[in-house]
Amino acid sequence: MAIHQVGPVEELAVGERKHLNLDGTKVLLFHLDSGFHAVQASCPHMMLPLKSGKLLDDGKTLQCPIHRAQFDIATGDVNKWANFPPGIQMLNVIRKEKCLQTYTVTEADGELSIEI
Numbered sequence: 001m002a003i004h005q006v007g008p009v010e011e012l013a014v015g016e017r018k019h020l021n022l023d024g025t026k027v028l029l030f031h032l033d034s035g036f037h038a039v040q041a042s043c044p045h046m047m048l049p050l051k052s053g054k055l056l057d058d059g060k061t062l063q064c065p066i067h068r069a070q071f072d073i074a075t076g077d078v079n080k081w082a083n084f085p086p087g088i089q090m091l092n093v094i095r096k097e098k099c100l101q102t103y104t105v106t107e108a109d110g111e112l113s114i115e116i
């Protein structure tokens, strides 16, 4: 386990995200109304990039840009599994639901750190 300093709090406004590579671990850091949250940067459905995923209107759900799986950013829980395009359910027989890995984010003296 390692702790990585990732910058000042004010660098990331609410609703924004930052893509990080922390010693080879790719992470998305989000600033939501509920605070700062870090999750793996690849979708557990097919390990494709999530960095351009859509933050849904509820302000806490990330939708994968590929097959539209939806994840709770704070917990990593699956809200909806891959559902696009029609027929993707056939692939889901072998690509079962899997939560996003989350990482602990700490704020101290105005600086953020992530524990990997």
Ligand code: FES
Pocket: 043, 044, 045, 046, 047, 048, 064, 065, 066, 067, 068, 069, 081, 082, 083
């Ligand atoms: S790669 Fe994300 S839902 Fe398929």
